[in-house]
Every structure is written in structure tokens, then in C-alpha cells.
Amino acid sequence: MPRTQRSLKPEKINFKESFASLKFVPRFFKEIRKVNPLLFYANVASRILNASLPVLILLIGKIIVDEVVLQIAADIKDYDRLWLFVGIELGLAILSDLLSRAIALTDALLGDQYSIDTSVKIIKKTSEINLDQLEDSEFYDKLERARQQTTGRVGLMSNILTQGQDIIVIISLMAGVVVFEPWLIILLVVSIVPTIINEIKFSGTSYSLARRWTQERRELDYLRYAGASDVTAKEVKLFGLSDYLATRFQNLSNKYYKESKQLAKQRAAWGSFFNVIGTGAYYGAYVLIVFRTVVGVFSLGDLTFLSGSFKSLQNKLQGFFTRFTAITESALYLQDYFEFLDLKFDRSEEVEGLSLPESIKTGFTFNNVGFKYPKSERWVIRNVNFELKAGEKLAFVGENGAGKTTLIKLLLQFYEPTEGEILLDGVPIKKYNQLQYQQYFGVIFQDFVKFELTLRENIAMGEIEEIGNQPRIDNAADKSLANQVVSELPGGYDQQLGKRFKNGKDLSGGQWQKIAIARAYMKDAEVLVLDEPTSALDARAETEAFDRFIKLTEGKTAVIISHRFSTVRIADRIMVLKEGTVLEIGTHEELMENNKLYTELFNLQAAGYQ
């Protein structure tokens, strides 16, 4: 939905929905336990032990006070019992402190390990996604919500465990209070109910606010990146875009700020009101205890114990309900995370499919292929018929937007044709096992990735299992002329590339391309696809790269997309595309004789070089 049409009012996620989100908590804990069982059980044990201490400390405090009163009144003083209990209380206090530290430590370690584990899971799950889903903004939002809440999930773990710990504390304190004065429980309920109402009132609202703003927050992230990153810095500076981007960022942020401010204010106002009621109830209880002490029903020790227990109970209960909201809110994010992990993709590669032929016999055939991108009504490709013969080097040429890259995406099964079909050796390509099928190709895209890793890794990405195979990496680098880049860099193959990390060296466009081409050579692919792989190379390097390519890939099937006709002409055949259809196809000589678009464009470029 466009942002302008959206209501800015927080849509409420009700209490029931909040509860429903808790259904993911058992699975969540199963995952955490799996990450490190020892740490997990150490954490739980420390919490259980620590939970039994508050009531014990209060009870011992009561005994000490009563003992002090006794000794003040006694004629013959005997402090042994007094010091014994003071000693015990000291011991318990130290134990409690040590346990708290053990809990904090195990929380942090478990949290770190769990967030590593979830990030790895998200990366792996993302690799299952089809290209069309990655280009879908709704899907992106889901991924974003799953990704961004890593730290939130760690907080959730400690919140839930603390909740369990506090339940033990609450039950033990309540038992103590009930033994002395059952009436106090009623006052306790009065003091705590307002907090519960408050939490119900706001439960889910801040989550729903954050959820509705996923898209905008993505936009904010992007604006922050566009306005402040090494990649955009040159143009931002040169065109003076800084103010424009900053204002756009500010306007959008302000809208979010306004909405969340309103929510925070309401929450604070109601929270203060209910707190006053809670505090009133506490003092009511205090008056009751003091009165019963004055009239002699309770000892001074009882007074200390009861007022301490009551205050502590009230705090714990309040914490319990406030935390409960935090938990249900984070659990809603948990829902996003598990829903993302459980997404079932239409993974045709999981369908067994036919095995690929050892080597291509006849080649690929495009039969009347037509294609519209998802959610688009426009035919980008229509009535396309051609053959890519086994061992042939076919070049695609055509103006921008003619559909060259789209044909490659169809060939690679990133998308399925909307009409018509593509065959390999007479069999529709979708009948093959998709994973195996895609392994058949070595592809360098126009917008290939410049991995900010080492040069070696950048080349080995073509066949990452072979990263330890130096001769193979050398070979790929020699073929693509990337060996020149290796020799120019101080770190050689181990040179960190890019500017993001320490000692990283950025490369020229042409140098990056040579490395990308090496990636294609690294893979011993049946079919090579080079989508404008040499656009950043200088004329000499480009001719050299193409000449080598043709020689080195003898017998291999290849598709080359290029806008430079001088290089395209060395391909076996050239296919000229215009507005998604095949205009002409043939050898350079044949097309020159045709005297159509190819001849026109060729002559145009040739004139440019004269």
C-alpha cells in the first residue's frame, strides 16, 4: 500500500494475539538449548538457586531483628546466635551476588552464540529463495524483520528466563506473607491490578507500529547509506545531494518519531497514574503491618520481614507484568523469524528431475519464448526463437532494454517463460534437476559482485570448494588476465579488496572485471555466459580478453553480451534483439550483408573509432 494512503494510527494487536505469539517460545528455547546445552543448563540452575534466596535472606533478617530485640532486653547477653545468623546472611548475600554474575555471564555467552546461529540460518535460508522473491518488496520486508531482531531475540531469552526465576521468588514470598498475614494478599492484588490493565492496554501496540513501518525503516536505512557511504560519496559531494538526502531522511524519521512519541507519552501517562494506585496500596499494607506490630500481634522482626516481602513482591509482580508485555512483543518478532525459516519455497531443484547429460549434444532451443516479469503486464520478451548450438559462441547485441539479460535469466531458470519453452538437447529445461542444471553454467553478470574479501576468495567464488587448489586459481587468473592484478598488489592473492576493511585496496573497474572473469574460468562449466564482462576494460585489454576467451573455451558453449561490435564479431554467430524480439541472427558477414540494424550499429561504432 502506498505510504500516503496509510493510516498513521497504531493498529492494535490485541492481547489474544500477543498470547498467540508465545506459541513459538518452546521452539525458541529448544534452539537455544541446542546451541550450547551446558551453558543453558548452567544458566537455568543458577537462576533456580538464586530464586530461592530472597525469601531466605528476608527470613534471616527477621530472625536477626528479633534476636537484637531479645538481646537488648536480656540481662545476660549471648550474641552467639545473633552472629551466626549475621554470618549466614552474609554468606547468602555473597552467594546471591555470585549467582547473579553467573547468570549474566551465561546469558551473554548464550546470547552471542544464539545470534551467530540465527544469522547463519537466515543466510542459508536466503540462499533458497528464488530470484523473483528477492525482487519482491513484501518478501524483503519479511526478511528484514527476521534479520533485524537478532539482538531483540537475545533480550527475549533472558527476559523469559528471568520471568521463570521471578515466579519462584513470587511464590516463595507469597507463601511467607500468607503464613503471617493472609489479608495482605488482597492489598497486593489491588496494588498490582492497575499495572496489569496498563500492560494489556498497550500490549502489541509498539510492535504493530514497528511492523507497519518496516518499509519506511528500510527506506531510512537506504537513505542513510546513500547519504553516508564510500560508494555514493563522490556523487553526493559533486552534485551537492547531502542536504537533499538529509532532509528526506529527516522528514521520514520525523513522521515515525511523532507516532512513536504519541505512544510513549500515552504509555508514560497511564503508567504514572497506575503507579500512584500501586504505591497507595503498598502504604495501606504498611499501615496495616505497623498497626499490628504496635498492638503486639507482630514482632519487630515480623515487621521487617513483612514490609520487606511486600515491597519486594510488589516490585516482582510489577516487573513480571511489564516484562510480560516486553516478552509478548519480542515473541511477535520471533514469529516473524520462525515464519521466515519455515517459508516453503517453490524449489523446483528439490524436485528430483532428470540428470543433466554429461556433455551437451545438440544445444539449447528457444521455442516461441515470451516473458513478463512478475507483477508486470508488459511483454519484455516475445516470440523468441533461436538455437544455441553445442560448442557455439553466440553473441547477443541490441539496444539498452532490448531483453538480452532477461534471456540469460530465462536460460538459467531464474524465471520461467510466460509462454513457449526452452529445451536442452530436446528436453524442456524445467524437467532437469534445477540445482544440477544451474551448476552447468559459469556466469559473470553485468552487475557482478565485488566481494570485499581477499583476491583469492574473489576468484575462488566461482568454485568455492576449490579454494585450496592453487594451481586451479593460478590457471583461472592467467586465462582472465587477473594475474596482472595479482602481481600489482602488495598482498598478492591474499590482498584484501575493497575499502571497507583494514588494508583493503580498491581496484579499477577493469581490474575488478578481470577478477570476475577469472571466477568464470574457475568453474569448469559446460556453458559460459558473459554479460558485458569487458565494458570497463580498455580497448586493447578487451580484444585480448575476447580473443583468449574464444581460444580458451574451444568446444564450450558460450553466450556473450557486449555493446562493442569490434569484439562481438569474433563470435560464431550474432543475435540482434530489438524490443524483446529477434531481429536477425547470423555470422558477422551474413549480418553485414543483411544491411539492417546490425550493419547500421556496426558502421556507427566503426565511424566513431576512425
Ligand SMILES: Nc1ncnc2c1ncn2[C@@H]1O[C@H](COP(=O)(O)OP(=O)(O)OP(=O)(O)O)[C@@H](O)[C@H]1O
Ligand atoms: N526485475 C525486473 N522487473 C521488471 N522489469 C524488469 C526487470 N529487469 C528488467 N526489466 C525490464 O525488462 C526489459 C529488458 O531488460 P534487460 O535487462 O533484459 O535488457 P538488456 O537488453 O540486458 O539491457 P542493457 O543493455 O541495458 O543491459 C527492460 O525494459 C527492463 O526495464
